[in-house]
Amino acid sequence: MPEPAVADPATGLLPEPARDELRLEHVLSALSDPLRLSIVQAYLRDAGGEERACGWFKIDRPKSTRTHHWKVLRESGVVRQRQVGLERRNTVREADLDARFPGLLDLVRAWRPAD
Amino acid sequence: MPEPAVADPATGLLPEPARDELRLEHVLSALSDPLRLSIVQAYLRDAGGEERACGWFKIDRPKSTRTHHWKVLRESGVVRQRQVGLERRNTVREADLDARFPGLLDLVRAWRPAD
């Protein structure tokens, strides 16, 4: 059922799990990848709560790889994606994650990459 | 280098990452498996801080599968394993995890399995 992943015509929101559908194991799995961890951290630290398109995060990978990681983040419920014209604008679902998994995002904020 | 994984002759401790070597991404990866999540939760809830052998956790899987999961938990730093005669006694490394990733174990305690 998660086929072409079409945005809601009214809000532009792409399909995502509701707050009470969030699964800790899925969120942890999404965050267990260092690249995605750095993406989420960048949103938390540098986006100032504003929506940022995928291209805002600087990363030396082909576009298809980027699409993949943002999709994993959205389907696990970590980020929300809203289609606006050409771009998909992203935000971390801080309220939902804080409600369901308090403290988790603080760990992401404090994370330091290995290298 | 992580070969037969021999226990320290003095303490019985099996090799594990030091507190400052713990990596958030590895810990999250270890905890992103529902089976391991339920294992860690059982230790936190029902072990009363005591050491428990692998066989203490009731699970309908062959022994080799069990060994695998406890190894993942140890190598990521979530549990400590101490060889005592025949058994390997396990504890969750609460102090280390609370120091490095405060709040994380609370999420595990509060977790509810999907089914």
Place this chain on the structure above:
DNA sequence: CCGCTAGTACGAGTTGCATCGTACTACGGT
């Protein structure tokens, strides 16, 4: 209308992980 741009979709290659069977080792008891 043409081209640029942001991004998706699809498919392939590769790697890693979960699962499990089998064989094995080491300790403890009788």
Place this chain on the structure above:
DNA sequence: ACCGTAGTACGATGCAACTCGTACTAGCGG
């Protein structure tokens, strides 16, 4: 000495995930 027990080690299988190239689509500007 024998056997049961607790667990590891190894190897195979199957599946899911990461990576990426290529082709494609939808807006927007001129």
